[in-house]
Structure formats: C-alpha cells, structure tokens
Amino acid sequence: MDKRLTSWVEIPNNSDFSIHNLPFGIFSVGSGAKKLGIAIGDQVVDLYAVANLGYFDDIDLDKQVFLSDQLNDFISLGKPVTNTLRLKVQDLLSDDTSPLKEDNRVLVPQSEVEMHLPVRIGDYTDFYSSIEHATNVGKMFRDPENALLPNWKHLPVGYHGRASSIMVSGRNIVRPKGQILPPDADTPVYRPSSRLDFELEMGFIIGKKTQVGESITTSDAENHIFGKVLFNDWSARDIQKWEYVPLGPFLGKSFASSISPWVVTLEALEPFKVAGPEQDPEVLPYLNYYGAKNYDINLEVGLRPRHGEENMLSRSNFKYMYWNMAQQLAHHTCNGCNVNVGDILASGTISGKNPNSYGSMLELAWGGKKPITLSNGEKRTFLEDYDTVTMRGYCLKNGIRVGFGEVKAQILPVVD
Amino acid sequence: MDKRLTSWVEIPNNSDFSIHNLPFGIFSVGSGAKKLGIAIGDQVVDLYAVANLGYFDDIDLDKQVFLSDQLNDFISLGKPVTNTLRLKVQDLLSDDTSPLKEDNRVLVPQSEVEMHLPVRIGDYTDFYSSIEHATNVGKMFRDPENALLPNWKHLPVGYHGRASSIMVSGRNIVRPKGQILPPDADTPVYRPSSRLDFELEMGFIIGKKTQVGESITTSDAENHIFGKVLFNDWSARDIQKWEYVPLGPFLGKSFASSISPWVVTLEALEPFKVAGPEQDPEVLPYLNYYGAKNYDINLEVGLRPRHGEENMLSRSNFKYMYWNMAQQLAHHTCNGCNVNVGDILASGTISGKNPNSYGSMLELAWGGKKPITLSNGEKRTFLEDYDTVTMRGYCLKNGIRVGFGEVKAQILPVVD
Numbered sequence: 126m127d128k129r130l131t132s133w134v135e136i137p138n139n140s141d142f143s144i145h146n147l148p149f150g151i152f153s154v155g156s157g158a159k160k161l162g163i164a165i166g167d168q169v170v171d172l173y174a175v176a177n178l179g180y181f182d183d184i185d186l187d188k189q190v191f192l193s194d195q196l197n198d199f200i201s202l203g204k205p206v207t208n209t210l211r212l213k214v215q216d217l218l219s220d221d222t223s224p225l226k227e228d229n230r231v232l233v234p235q236s237e238v239e240m241h242l243p244v245r246i247g248d249y250t251d252f253y254s255s256i257e258h259a260t261n262v263g264k265m266f267r268d269p270e271n272a273l274l275p276n277w278k279h280l281p282v283g284y285h286g287r288a289s290s291i292m293v294s295g296r297n298i299v300r301p302k303g304q305i306l307p308p309d310a311d312t313p314v315y316r317p318s319s320r321l322d323f324e325l326e327m328g329f330i331i332g333k334k335t336q337v338g339e340s341i342t343t344s345d346a347e348n349h350i351f352g353k354v355l356f357n358d359w360s361a362r363d364i365q366k367w368e369y370v371p372l373g374p375f376l377g378k379s380f381a382s383s384i385s386p387w388v389v390t391l392e393a394l395e396p397f398k399v400a401g402p403e404q405d406p407e408v409l410p411y412l413n414y415y416g417a418k419n420y421d422i423n424l425e426v427g428l429r430p431r432h433g434e435e436n437m438l439s440r441s442n443f444k445y446m447y448w449n450m451a452q453q454l455a456h457h458t459c460n461g462c463n464v465n466v467g468d469i470l471a472s473g474t475i476s477g478k479n480p481n482s483y484g485s486m487l488e489l490a491w492g493g494k495k496p497i498t499l500s501n502g503e504k505r506t507f508l509e510d511y512d513t514v515t516m517r518g519y520c521l522k523n524g525i526r527v528g529f530g531e532v533k534a535q536i537l538p539v540v541d
Numbered sequence: 542m543d544k545r546l547t548s549w550v551e552i553p554n555n556s557d558f559s560i561h562n563l564p565f566g567i568f569s570v571g572s573g574a575k576k577l578g579i580a581i582g583d584q585v586v587d588l589y590a591v592a593n594l595g596y597f598d599d600i601d602l603d604k605q606v607f608l609s610d611q612l613n614d615f616i617s618l619g620k621p622v623t624n625t626l627r628l629k630v631q632d633l634l635s636d637d638t639s640p641l642k643e644d645n646r647v648l649v650p651q652s653e654v655e656m657h658l659p660v661r662i663g664d665y666t667d668f669y670s671s672i673e674h675a676t677n678v679g680k681m682f683r684d685p686e687n688a689l690l691p692n693w694k695h696l697p698v699g700y701h702g703r704a705s706s707i708m709v710s711g712r713n714i715v716r717p718k719g720q721i722l723p724p725d726a727d728t729p730v731y732r733p734s735s736r737l738d739f740e741l742e743m744g745f746i747i748g749k750k751t752q753v754g755e756s757i758t759t760s761d762a763e764n765h766i767f768g769k770v771l772f773n774d775w776s777a778r779d780i781q782k783w784e785y786v787p788l789g790p791f792l793g794k795s796f797a798s799s800i801s802p803w804v805v806t807l808e809a810l811e812p813f814k815v816a817g818p819e820q821d822p823e824v825l826p827y828l829n830y831y832g833a834k835n836y837d838i839n840l841e842v843g844l845r846p847r848h849g850e851e852n853m854l855s856r857s858n859f860k861y862m863y864w865n866m867a868q869q870l871a872h873h874t875c876n877g878c879n880v881n882v883g884d885i886l887a888s889g890t891i892s893g894k895n896p897n898s899y900g901s902m903l904e905l906a907w908g909g910k911k912p913i914t915l916s917n918g919e920k921r922t923f924l925e926d927y928d929t930v931t932m933r934g935y936c937l938k939n940g941i942r943v944g945f946g947e948v949k950a951q952i953l954p955v956v957d
Contacts, residue, residue, distance in 0.1 A: 247663075248705050253788060276783055279729050280720050284788035285701035285795070289664050289879050290753050299754050301876040304696050304825065313695050315825045315875065337706050337797065338715050364876065367692055372669060372700035373789020379701070379878040381753065409720065409731045459731065460717040460780065462795040463705050 129525055132218045133226050136166035141519050141528020144218055145396075147211050148352065148387035148529075149196055152238040159194040159241055163214055164387050164530070168232040170214060175231055180217060184209055195245040196388065197467045200332050200351050207332075207351070208392055240386035242293045243354070244330055244467040249291060249382075250457060251326070251358060251471045252283040254448035256402070258476040261488045278406060281448035281456050283473075286358075287379035291469070293386050294355075294532040300510060300539050301380035303364035317539045318361035320493075321508045325426050325484035325516055327443055328356035328471040329450050330388055331464045338461040343414035346451035347391055349464065355385040355424075355516050355532040356471045362487060362507070384469075385516075385532040393527050397421045397520035399444050408452070411459055418449035422529075424475060424518045426484070431511035433501030438489055441475050441482040443518070510538040545941055548634045549642050552582035557935050557944025560634055561812075563627050564768065564803035564945075565612055568654040575610040575657055579630055580803050580946070584648040586630060591647055596633060600625055611661040612804065613883045616748050616767050623748075623767070624808055656802035658709045659770070660746055660883040665707060665798075666873060667742075667774060667887045668699040670864035672818070674892040677904045694822060697864035697872050699889075702774075703795035707885070709802050710771075710948040716926060716955050717796035719780035733955045734777035736909075737924040741842050741900035741932055743859055744772035744887040745866050746804055747880045754877040759830040762867035763807055765880065771801040771840075771932050771948040772887045778903060778923070800885075801932075801948040809943050813837045813936035815860050824868070827875055834865035838945075840891060840934045842900070847927035849917030854905055857891050857898045859934070926954040 132144040142148065142164040152162045152169050162169040175181065176188035186206055190199050200207060217223050225231055253259055256273070259282075263272030276282060300321055306313045332351030335341060341349055358378060365377025401419035422443035429435040448456075453470055474484040483489045486507050490497050493506040508514070513535040519528030548560040558564065558580040568578045568585050578585040591597065592604035602622055606615050616623060633639050641647050669675055672689070675698075679688030692698060716737055722729045748767030751757060757765055774794060781793025817835035838859035845851040864872075869886055890900040899905045902923050906913050909922040924930070929951040935944030 248703055274786055276720075276722075276729075276786070280784065282784070282788055282791075284791055285703055287664055287701055287878060288704075289881055289884070290877075292753065299877060303876045304872075306692075312822070313692075313825065315827050337708065361876070368696065368698070369787070369789075370690055370692070371785070371789070372698055373785075373787070375698075375700055376873070376876040376878065379873075380876040406728070409729065411731050456720075457792070457795075460719045460777070460792040460796040461706075461715060462703060462792065465705055468705070 130215070130219050132165065133221050133223070134165050134168055134218055134232065139526065140166050141526065141530050142166055143526050144215060145525050146389060146393050146527040147214055148389040148393065150243050150387045151194060151196065151241040153241065154233055154238055158192065161191045161193060161196065161199060164235065165218055167235050169235055169238055171231055171233055178228065181210060181213065184213065194241065195467070196243050197245050201466045204332065204348065211390060211392070240293060240295070242291070243386055243388050246288040246291055247465040247468045249286045249288040249469045249471070250283050251286045251473060252281050252448065252453050253473040254281050254446050254453065255473055255476050255484070256447040257445065257478055258474040258484060258488065261476060261483065265492045279408070281453045283453070283457065284373045286382070290379055291382045291384060294383055294534065296383070297535045297537050298359055298381045299537045301361050301364065302539060303361060303376050304367060305363045306367045313367060318363050319507065320362035321536065322360045322362055322486045323426065323508065323514045324358035324360055324474040325424060325439060325441060326356040326358050326471045326474060327353055327422070327518065328384060328469045329353045331466055331468040334465045335458060335463045337463045339458065339463065340461060341454050341458045343412065343451040343455045346454040349454060350391050350450060352388040352390040353394065354388055355518050355529045357383040357514065357516055357532050357534070358471060359383065383532050383534050385529050387530050389527065389529055394420055394520065397522060397527065401449050402447055404447070411455055412452050414449070414451050418451050419444045419446060420520070422518050422520050424516065427515045428505070429513040430499055430501055430503055430509070433499060435515065436499045438497065439481060439483055441477045441484055443475060445475060445477050446472060508536050510536055512536050546631065546635050548581065549637050549639070550581050550584055550634055550648065555942065556582050557942065557946050558582055559942050560631060561941050562805060562809050562943040563630055564805040564809065566659050566803045567610060567612065567657040569657065570649060570654055574608065577607040577609060577612065577615060580651065581634055583651050585651055585654055587647055587649055594644065597626060597629065600629065610657065611883070612659050613661050617882045620748065620764065627806060627808070656709060656711070658707070659802055659804050662704040662707055663881040663884045665702045665704040665885045665887070666699050667702045667889060668697050668864065668869050669889040670697050670862050670869065671889055671892050671900070672863040673861065673894055674890040674900060674904065677892060677899065681908045695824070697869045699869070699873065700789045702798070706795055707798045707800060710799055710950065712799070713951045713953050714775055714797045715953045717777050717780065718955060719777060719792050720783060721779040722783045729783060734779050735923065736778035737952065738776045738778055738902045739842065739924065739930045740774035740776055740890040741840060741855060741857060742772040742774050742887045742890060743769055743838070743934065744800060744885045745769045747882055747884040750881045751874060751879045753879045755874065755879065756877060757870050757874045759828065759867040759871045762870040765870060766807050766866060768804040768806040769810065770804055771934050771945045773799040773930065773932055773948050773950070774887060775799065799948050799950050801945050803946050805943065805945055810836055810936065813938060813943065817865050818863055820863070827871055828868050830865065830867050834867050835860045835862060838934050838936050840932065843931045844921070845929040846915055846917055846919055846925070849915060851931065852915045854913065855897060855899055857893045857900055859891060861891060861893050862888060924952050926952055928952050
C-alpha cells in the first residue's frame with residue numbers, strides 16, 4: 126500500500142474520491158461541451174485546463190484528447206500514458222506549493238457539472254460469476270438439490286448484452302413493456318412488466334484492444350483492463366422468463382442498464398486485492414491464475430420509495446466473486462474473439478452468502494415469496510413506479526478510501 | 542416493377558449488380574484511403590469522384606461524407622438524401638449522353654479494389670426466425686414430437702451476438718478453440734472445435750436511430766432499415782453445446798461472423814416482395830402487419846474442399862422466413878430498446894422444407910448422422926480445414942436481377 130497522501134483540495138471525510146483514487150469521467154458545465162475530468166473530493170479536475178497550463182507537456186499526448194465526449198481515445202493511448210498522467214495529477218494535487226492551488230480555472234465543483242456516459246461502448250458482455258447468485262436462481266427455478274448447472278464451475282458462464290441502452294447514472298428508467306405469459310395462461314400478452322428488478326453488478330472497461338484470433342492469458346489480463354464502474358443490470362423477470370429458452374436473456378434486459386460515471390482505474394484498486402474463493406474442481410489450465418485477483422469492494426443497494434426515506438436492501442462485496450476478471454477475460458478470448466477499448470464486461474449479480482447480501486429483488490424477496498417491508502410500512506417483492514435504486518461501492522483499508530460514487534435511477538411509469 | 546433500364550456500363554449477363562441494384566460499399570484501391578462506392582456490373586462507382594464533378598451539387602450533403610471508412614455517416618443523412626443520390630447515380634449510368642461515360646476517374650474495376658466492412662456495427666442481434674431451422678434443431682436436440690418451444694410462434698426469438706468479430710467477405714476464419722465436453726466424458730477439455738459449421742443467414746442494417754424508450758411499429762419498420770447483406774454466422778457446435786444453457790450462445794459464435802461487402806438497399810429489393818407464410822396462432826397486435834413483408838431472394842451455399850471443385854450444398858430462399866424483418870424490429874424495440882445506424886439484425890439460419898435447402902451442416906448432415914459426399918469423394922459432417930464456404934444471393938423477376946454478390950471465407954487450421 127502506498128503511504129497515505131494528503132491533498133490541498135478539501136476532501137470530505139468518507140469521500141470516495143480521495144487523492145488515492147482519481148477516477149476518470151466525462152463532464153460538462155451548463156451548455157458547454159463534454160470533456161475529460163478526474164474526480165477529487167467534491168471537485169472535478171478539468172484536464173484540458175491543466176493541459177493548457179502546460180503541466181502535461183512532458184507526457185506524450187495531444188491535449189485535444191481531453192476535449193471529447195468519451196474516454197476511448199484517451200484510454201487508447203495506453204497505460205504508460207494514462208497512468209503517468211494520473212500520477213502527475215496526484216502529485217499536483219498533493220503538492221502544497223503547486224501553483225494550481227491558486228488557479229481557479231482547474232477545479233469545478235461536482236455540484237455544477239453534468240456527468241455523461243464515460244465510454245463509447247462497443248460490445249457489452251454480462252457474466253454470471255457469483256456462485257451464491259447462480260445457486261439462488263437455480264434453487265428457485267430449477268432443482269434445489271442441483272442448483273448449479275454442470276458447466277457452471279468449469280467456465281465463467283456469460284452472454285452478450287445490449288450496448289446501446291447502457292446509460293449513465295441519473296437517467297431514469299421507464300418501466301418496460303413486453304411479451305409475458307401470465308401464470309396459468311396458455312397464451313402470452315403484451316403489457317408492462319410487473320416483476321421489474323435491479324441487479325447489483327460491477328463492470329470493467331477494456332483498455333487495450335486485441336485482434337480477431339488473439340487470446341488474452343489470465344496473467345496478461347490486467348494489462349487489458351482500464352478500470353471499473355458500478356453496474357445496474359435492470360431486469361424484467363416476467364419478460365425474461367417467457368423469452369429466454371433457448372437463446373438466453375434478450376428483451377428482459379435490453380431496455381436499460383445503468384453505470385456509474387467515474388471509471389476507477391485498476392491501479393487505484395491495486396491495494397485492495399484479495400484472494401478469491403477456492404475453485405473446486407480445478408479449472409482448466411487456460412483459466413488457472415496466480416496471485417490475488419479478487420478485490421475487496423464493499424457494495425450496497427438502497428431503495429427509496431416515492432414517499433419515504435432510503436432503505437438499505439443489501440450489503441454485498443465484490444470479493445465474493447467465484448470467477449475473477451482475469452478468468453472472465455481469458456475465457457472470453459479463448460476462442461479468438463477480439464475486444465476493443467470501451468467494451469464493458471460485467472460481473473453478473475453479486476450476491477453474498479447471507480440473505481441481506483443478495484444482489485437482486487428476485488433473491489431478496491425470494492421470487493415474491495418473502496416480501497420486504499420498507500421503513501414506511503410499504504411492502505416490495507419487485508420494484509414499484511417511482512422507486513429510486515442507488516448502488517454504491519468503496520474500498521477501505523488503513524484509513525484509505527477509494528470509491529465509485531453511485532449509480533442511481535428512478536423507475537418511471539409506462540406512458541401510453 | 543420499374544420498367545427495365547439499361548446502362549452504358551457493360552454489365553455481364555447474370556451480374557448481381559444491375560442498373561436496378563446499385564448497392565453501397567466501402568472500397569480502397571492499392572494503399573489508398575477507404576471511400577464510398579456503388580457497384581455496377583464489374584465496376585465500382587467512386588462517389589467522391591462523381592461528387593467532385595459536381596453531379597451531386599443539388600443534393601444536401603457534404604462530399605467529405607464519401608471519404609470515410611464506413612457508411613454510417615452517409616446512412617445517417619436519411620433516406621430522402623440516400624435514395625435521391627442512388628436514383629441520381631441510376632440516371633447518370635442510364636443516360637447514354639452522360640459526360641460521365643467519357644470520364645475515366647469515376648469507374649474502378651472491382652478486380653482492382655479491396656472491399657471493407659461496410660458499416661461500423663454498434664450492436665448485432667441474431668434471430669432464429671426460420672421455422673424449418675428451429676424445427677430441425679428441436680428434433681435433433683430436444684423432443685421430435687415437440688420440436689418447437691412454446692414461445693417460438695408467439696415471438697421472434699433472438700439473442701445478442703458479438704459485433705466486434707464481424708468481418709467482411711474474404712477474411713479467412715481460424716478454427717476456434719474452446720471448452721468442450723467430449724461425448725461420455727465427465728469433465729471438459731480445451732481444444733480446437735471439431736464441429737465447425739456455417740449458418741446461411743441474411744442481415745439487415747439499421748438506417749435510422751431511435752431513442753431509449755421508443756418502439757418501432759411494423760408499419761414504420763422499413764423506414765428504419767437501410768439495406769441488407771448476406772451473413773454467415775459461423776458456429777462451433779461442440780463449444781456451443783457445452784456453454785449455452787442457461788444464457789444462450791456465446792463463444793460458440795463469437796469467434797467470427799462474415800458479411801458480404803455490398804449493402805443492397807431496401808428500395809432495390811422492393812420489387813421482390815412476396816407474402817410470408819401464414820402465422821398460426823395469430824400474433825399479438827404489436828406484431829401484426831399489413832402487406833407483403835417477405836422477400837423472394839434465392840440463396841445458395843457452396844463448399845469447395847482444398848483439393849476439388851465447389852459443391853453446391855444448399856439452395857434456399859429468404860421468402861421462407863416465418864418472422865419478417867418488420868416483426869423482428871417491432872419486437873426488438875417493443876420494450877423501449879433503442880437502435881443505432883449501423884446495427885445489424887440477422888435472420889437466423891434460413892432453411893427450407895427440403896433437405897437440400899437446409900442452411901447449416903448441422904442440418905444437412907443431420908448432426909453427423911448423414912455425412913455428405915463431395916464430388917471429390919471426400920465426406921463431410923462438419924467443416925474441415927481449408928474448406929471454402931461461399932454464400933450467394935439474388936432476386937430475379939421479369940429478367941431483372943438484383944443480387945448480393947457473395948460472402949466467402951476459407952477455414953484455416955489452428956496455429957499453436
């Protein structure tokens with residue numbers, strides 16, 4: 126762990142955006158253009174403004190890269206450039222004698238900015254890598270005695286998701302309509318989903334592309350990962366149930382996904398690595414890995430009903446994942462499938478062992494059988510109109526906090 | 542049907558690229574930059590060159606749009622512009638007095654150009670819309686008496702595919718490796734696929750985007766479709782079999798897909814519309830449609846072994862599709878999922894009723910049980926290294942031919 130650093134920027138206690146974090150995002154002010162920023166405390170560092178002052182002159186980049194509506198071009202410069210820049214910003218914000226301290230063009234309060242989708246997403250893949258989640262789903266919908274399917278412990282099961290409808294935190298979600306087979310009915314109907322759910326996930330963003338035919342090894346995987354975000358994989362369970370055999374989830378998921386705006390780099394997360402769960406049976410050699418590849422990231426899901434305060438529904442942790450990101454990426458590319466900068470690979474729902482650590486309403490209310498009572502007395506089995514779901518995540522070790530902020534959205538009713 | 546037109550460009554008999562077609566593509570000459578072209582006979586019309594001569598001055602566009610490595614920006618101008626341009630080119634190439642006829646800067650022989658992926662693909666969706674194919678697969682892998690799953694006749698089943706590995710015709714395919722459960726084995730191995738297959742499909746390309754929350758009706762669908770290509774959805778059946786339950790096809794497909802380089806516009810295909818098969822049971826209102834929405838497009842698949850001539854494996858037709866493109870697009874967006882210009886939606890394997898019209902080796906050789914004998918005496922159940930697969934497609938009516946050219950690729954062995 127690096128020694129604890131301080132900054133001349135005032136950073137509130139428990140801020141996710143400590144001097145050790147410095148995540149990247151896309152922001153705009155008023156009607157201004159989108160540009161690249163780094164979060165620090167309650168502020169955004171305007172990277173183009175810093176570049177204009179000459180502080181990045183010794184880094185091999187064109188400052189126009191900071192005037193963009195996505196991080197892709199910046200990320201494509203490669204880790205030698207992006208890491209150098211991040212450490213340079215860390216130096217500038219730590220140095221009490223930095224002239225930046227007196228320059229009012231460089232920091233913008235987060236309260237005054239609008240945040241945007243951080244990357245132009247090429248392909249989006251969703252895994253299913255929490256053994257607790259897969260077991261819970263298997264118990265509910267298949268055989269309680271054989272909850273996991275035969276392939277589950279041999280490979281990180283995944284599927285392609287819809288990239289176009291991934292939205293940044295704060296954009297609200299209209300309840301989807303879809304084809305649904307009502308209980309005991311013979312024929313389906315087209316109507317609004319009545320089993321709308323969230324899924325607590327994290328996503329990682331590809332930082333280095335490959336060509337068709339190349340495979341990424343588990344030991345090289347981290348060189349291809351730029352950073353991570355919180356990911357809410359909204360799911361309409363009734364639409365999904367009717368459509369998903371035999372080709373998998375489709376319209377039950379594709380109406381929307383939400384991600385947090387700040388991309389936390391893998392380098393900022395490095396001190397929070399922990400060992401993953403034991404994998405038994407042993408995995409095939411291409412999925413083998415060495416060293417700690419899981420991350421101790423505290424996760425939580427809050428639900429605020431239209432009239433009432435937020436209820437904490439779940440406290441989970443990313444360290445529970447059975448399959449780690451290196452294994453997911455090695456598996457994804459073991460057939461020669463190529464990846465591009467900006468692709469997102471999400472974890473699948475992250476559930477822990479205890480019922481209060483489950484990552485979806487489906488599991489928390491056990492398919493509708495165990496309704497959740499909110500603090501205002503209302504009950505929930507799935508999400509109701511005007512519910513607001515907020516997911517948060519942070520690492521904490523030796524007093525150092527590196528967090529993700531939040532991904533938040535409200536459910537809006539169908540408008541006909 | 543329009544009256545039959547002629548052109549001063551010499552067009553070989555049976556050319557797919559008649560004066561009635563005029564499909565769009567991306568080409569380059571030698572080490573030159575990529576640009577937009579239109580195919581006519583054995584030639585390519587260099588659209589930037591035509592624009593430089595002033596012929597498009599009355600069309601509302603910036604000629605820089607023709608100097609691009611993708612059609613997306615051009616397509617995004619909208620059908621009023623792209624259709625006007627196509628008809629203008631048709632006029633210029635029909636008019637025997639056109640000064641273009643004497644200008645040697647405008648036409649480039651197809652033999653001298655390299656063709657590229659025509660669009661930057663955002664999302665790629667694959668449907669499963671041939672009732673003959675779905676029935677064949679159901680008979681082989683599920684219950685011969687109940688080959689179709691309960692949802693199949695109620696909705697066009699589909700799934701998200703991998704966009705990054707879609708390649709243009711002519712790029713060869715390396716046999717993928719992957720996790721496979723050998724017959725009678727308890728644990729999987731990682732090895733090259735031994736059940737490599739093609740799937741004869743067609744894809745359509747989105748021409749007009751929507752926002753999240755919008756749905757496209759069947760009657761408006763054609764306004765959102767720019768055109769069509771041939772699509773080979775390469776499939777590794779052994780990888781697919783082990784991985785696909787419960788979340789659908791993933792690495793068994795994502796190593797490669799191939800498309801034809803010329804995008805045939807919906808307008809060029811208009812004269813070849815035919816009624817689709819009767820749909821029974823009746824579909825839900827949002828899937829209802831009026832008028833002819835199928836297309837009479839002859840399709841064929843040829844296989845050339847390393848030593849020997851091409852064998853015609855299958856002759857099929859796009860008119861067999863149970864679900865049409867308008868229904869696919871209405872279904873895809875009925876939950877508010879947005880589409881972008883350049884997205885590809887593929888049909889799924891197109892099989893006819895007769896065994897010689899099946900669209901995959903899986904069906905043609907019935908899961909390995911009915912090996913195919915080639916003209917050189919070799920047998921095939923799946924594809925062998927160095928096999929070349931070529932798919933072709935064309936419409937023919939009243940002597941007028943509008944075709945797609947071909948999508949062709951050779952299987953290369955795994956290199957370790």
